[in-house]
Amino acid sequence: MNQVDYLRISLIDRCNFSCQYCMPEGAELDYILQQDLLTNAELLTLIKEVFIPVGFTRFRLTGGEPLLRRGVVELVEQIASFPQTKDLSMTTNGFLLAPLAQNLYDAGLKRINISLDSLDADIFNQVIGNKGLTSRLKWESVWNGIQTAHDVGFDPLKLNVVVIPGVNDHEILDLAALTIDKQWHVRFIEFMPIGNGDLFQGKGWISSAELRQQIRTKWGLTESQVCGAGPADIFRIPGAKGTLGFISQMSDCFCDRCNRIRLAADGWLRPCLLNETGQIDLKTALRSGVSTTKLQGQIQELLTVKSEINFKQRESGTTTGNYSRTMSQIGG
Template identity: 75%
Template sequence: MNPVVDYLRISLIDRCNFQCQYCMPEGAELEYIRKQEVLTDAELLTLLREVFIPCGFSRFRLTGGEPLLRPQVVSLVQQIAALPETQDLSMTTNGFLLADLAQGLYDAGLRRINISLDSLEPEVFNRIIGNRGRTRWQQVWSGIQAAHRVGFDPLKLNVVVIPGVNDHEVLDLAALTIDRHWHVRFIEFMPIGNGNLFGDKGWIDSETLRQQIHQRWGLVEARVRGNGPADVFQIPGAKGTLGFISQMSECFCDRCNRMRLSADGWLRPCLLNETGQIDLKTALRSGVSTRELCAQVQVLLDLKPAINFKQRESGTVGTYTRTMSQIGG
């Protein structure tokens, strides 16, 4: 039985103040979306109220690029949170601007947040985010502390494990969950955004990471299950949990309950497959009725069970042309 697709990941902006190795091609100059091509707040809210919510969507995650670079982002969060049909609103951020915005976002109605933290070592962190100047690790750590202080729960830390780069920190990162009610999620490295790095480094499967942690502390399945693709475990007696997102080793396409809306209004059914994607922005600006747009979205929803990234890997269907930062993760 196919899951109910009620979860929309919304990219607010394709720009980012980091250039993470696993997200953008190293040294590449990306062609960013022109400002006038980005969905306005009013257009996005119209799509939510008159297209997505009538099609059954009630859970929304705001992503980027880096969503905190979006002008007036706190106001937009407040307006989405205020929609009567919004059952869950969350955000994924790199945390660099979060220290100053955490309280405002929480007051606006945001309650769940995911923050990328791929290393606890400033030099390694700098290497991963593509920063050759002053380290940004402390600013991100301050953002995490601010999010914890104002009450975000759950507070999730996303870790993309890259062999030979940060895999030696798996136990240190897992240990963050012992005394804190935090949720660390280890994500298998994918060949999107920087295929050359993937080819050089490869990836480490989640089972290998679980075995490392189990050998150190033991590991049990968590009683609280996640809403997304993560398999959730816990160090015995720990306050927080450990999630493992295993899109490379353990395909979870049959559990996928989400679609993705890019900053310029393209709706796609799969992270790594553009089959059937719809240009909602152009249609909306051309005067197509929201009733017709809703009908188009429903067609894509009906197609979604047959569209997945494993098919793309085998060459039987679809393609993708954007990097992770341009898609919204």
């Protein structure tokens, strides 16, 4: 089991997209009221006085869409300023990124993941499920955010692709080709049944092994020397500048190398994406005067049983079940 030193922090549960795999149509979403969100001050207190003292040094800002959070640039700057912060990154849909990219980079954000589920504007619009703006305008805004992030200097720049059968699976080779001439890292993610059971049962999922075979047949594929502690298995098209990552949570259990826990926007700390066992309500504890020292102890205790919690869902065979919470509510 890896050392758990990586905290995914959801800044907000709202989003300007309604992606099929994250906020599916028809899902009942009870958005967190403003007063129930962790404030910036509370979040910084938890990071500095609770998480860092128990060994957390790597932080990722997620959502919902984190760029909707008021004061997000200042928040990045404050987290980056802690001397113990070894890594600070963000996952975003990229729609609001272009005008903020330079400020975020200057504030201390150096790594960024951007969702790009299609290179076709109409298919992209089908995935994100939004109405109002035209398909082309939404896709171009995201593409502009990607290009701007690249120009600003974000490295690595990762593009996340959730592969949905019958929707975008025919674009695998086109998306993989983005890694050939640019030092971009495309990560294919198996479609998961989280809050989208009806859609999932209708479409199912495509394994990473099948995706790799498609790419291998076209160009060849080698395991990359670039690797990390995350869930992706890394490969490279021979001669490509970037890499391909495959996140295989449906076909291959990677619980044994999970090094992260998740803090939701309302202050609930969850040890596992697929299991709420052991979750801690840090916001209520903090607001009711529980000492940060006591909270440190609670988190340390949770970390000692995280491995068991991770595997419990796998061993019970419920990983293909229908979870009532959507991905946006969990925090990515």
